[in-house]
Amino acid sequence: MAKQTKKQQIVAKLDAEKLYSVDEALATLREHKAKFDETVEVAMNLGVDPRHxxxxxxxxxxxxSGTGKDVKVAVFAKGDNAEKALAAGADKVGAEDLMEDMQNGNLDYDRVIATPDMMGVVGRLGKVLGPKGLMPNPKLGTVTPNVEQAVKDAKGGQVEFRVEKQGIIHSGIGKLSFKDEDLKTNFKAxxxxxxxxxxxxAKGKYVRKVTLTSSMGPGLKVDLEEIEGA
Incomplete structure (x- = not known):
């Protein structure tokens, strides 16, 4: 028989059907923490079919409370907007030169932002940015004339959520080194x-299951009574 991993050993000792409060789940994850600062993650199973x-x-x-992660941001802008984006902390700002850089495979960014006038350039990167979920989108606020605020938001703890094919949303809400209150505030947000x-x-029950976990920890089912409006 293959030797169980530490995570499998932990899971085997837990009641798979137990519903945890957020406080209980965080306490359990801390009991089994790894030697590095793990990311705390939420998985929400929703009653939707994103193909529609x-x-x-x-x-x-x-x-x-922020994410505890250094978010790398690229901005498509020119002139004053480019200067504002740099001043706000953007990691890379450009126009055609940035497009060519990305076409050559330099895509080590967590967020791509663009001013509306740059979408003609950005549009040529659809096949590059689209599959990575990085394509600027006005509905998400990543196509905006106010690039300064968009960069500050991205750097300050703003995260994108998007349902996957199986009807699940995954998102990090901070690090295990965060205080419980900070993680709970992020979880609620x-x-x-x-x-x-x-x-x-969406038909029928919308929020079907919520799981709280850490990078190396077990997945713990959260009592849906903890979720307002679920």
Whole structure:
């Protein structure tokens, strides 16, 4: 018999059917923490089929306590907007030169932002940025004349959520080194935003299961009574 991993050993000792409060889940994850600062993640199983446009769930939410992650941001802008983006902390700012750089495979960014006048250039990167979920989108606030604020939001803890084919949203809400209150605040901000983003085509129960986990920890089912509007 193959030797179980540490994670498998932990899972084997837990009650798979138990519903945890957020406090209990965080305490359990801390009991089994690894030697590095793990990311705390939320998985929400939703009653939607994202193959249908009226059941797509996607949006942005600012996590009040930040993510604990250094977010790399690229901005397509010129002139004053380019200077504002750099001053706000953008990692890379450009126009045609940035497009060529990305076409050559330099895509080590977490967020790509563009001013509306640059979309003619950005549009040529659809096949490059699209599959990575990096294509600027006006509905998400990543196509905007206010690039300064967009960069600050991205650097300050704003995250994108998007439902996957299986009807699940995955998102990090911080690091295990965060205080419980900070993780709980971020958890509430994320789940509230996803509940608020319920699409018109969703039928039946919308939030079906919520799991809280860490990079190396077990997946713990959260009591849906902890989720407002679920």
């Amino acid at each position: 446009a009226d059941q797509m769930v996607r949006g942005m939410v600012s996590l009040p 994320l789940t509230d935003a996803i509940v608020k983003a319920k699409p018109s085509g």
